[in-house]
Amino acid sequence: MPSTPCPPEAGAASALRLAVPNAPAAVEAARLAVHAHLAQLGEQALPPALIYRLELILEETLMNRLWHAWPDGGTHHTELTLALRADALWLRFEDDGLAFDPLQAAPHLPAASLAEAQPGGLGLLLTRKAATSCCYERVGIEPGGINRLTLTLARTPQG
Amino acid sequence: MDMHVTELDGPITCVRLDGRLDAAGADAIGLRFTATLAGSGRPALVDLSGCSFVASMGIRLLISTGRALQQKGGKLVLFGAQPLVQAVFEDAALDQLLPLLATQADALDALSA
Numbered sequence: 001m002p003s004t005p006c007p008p009e010a011g012a013a014s015a016l017r018l019a020v021p022n023a024p025a026a027v028e029a030a031r032l033a034v035h036a037h038l039a040q041l042g043e044q045a046l047p048p049a050l051i052y053r054l055e056l057i058l059e060e061t062l063m064n065r066l067w068h069a070w071p072d073g074g075t076h077h078t079e080l081t082l083a084l085r086a087d088a089l090w091l092r093f094e095d096d097g098l099a100f101d102p103l104q105a106a107p108h109l110p111a112a113s114l115a116e117a118q119p120g121g122l123g124l125l126l127t128r129k130a131a132t133s134c135c136y137e138r139v140g141i142e143p144g145g146i147n148r149l150t151l152t153l154a155r156t157p158q159g
Numbered sequence: 160m161d162m163h164v165t166e167l168d169g170p171i172t173c174v175r176l177d178g179r180l181d182a183a184g185a186d187a188i189g190l191r192f193t194a195t196l197a198g199s200g201r202p203a204l205v206d207l208s209g210c211s212f213v214a215s216m217g218i219r220l221l222i223s224t225g226r227a228l229q230q231k232g233g234k235l236v237l238f239g240a241q242p243l244v245q246a247v248f249e250d251a252a253l254d255q256l257l258p259l260l261a262t263q264a265d266a267l268d269a270l271s272a
Binding site: 113 | 181182183186212214215216218219222223225226229243246247250251252255256257
């Protein structure tokens, strides 16, 4: 998946904006909220493969933030924006956690055997494969900077 | 996420998973899944036909359980993955680590191979 210039803000009035707390149960709540939003837009007929890719990105990105963004704990949120465009789903995740560029993270390498398999990086690999484009920016003035990850998922008949 | 355990002739342990094998699903069944499959060291099957979604934590659970069973001399074979789940397994190169078969009959053949 190529890293491309960051797509502009979704801008659509119909975009979904969610503040997702750093709590495990919030990931499933966010998934259900996204489905409710898409249903409200009359988009129940999105291809199952596209829905799967969307759910995979939600799961992997929100769980990554939950585990790694705030090592000191406390209550924090990931701001999620979702917009449905004619050609693509547009997703943005923003959080005030530790700076982390998933596009620069060490790639997950396939293991030669079960005994050698390493668990790290699999979520990032699946996110990259699920997205059509992905862009990371660190915005704002440190301390107090924001991780901003913007992804698109192209809409195709196959999803 | 639900898991149902049956014992087949052999003896072979077969676990059927139903639901979403995401981080929450893997957390819900993880200890019991690994204990059931790796505890005895018997050859084992995992029926994924009722599993609608798998993410990285689910794949980690399958790998860690397969490895634990292998260390006891057993073998883990997966079968019945739905097409979208199968595609994620291939993206993760899981098919290089654990046998992924279409049907239970194919999986039993792979166990005896």
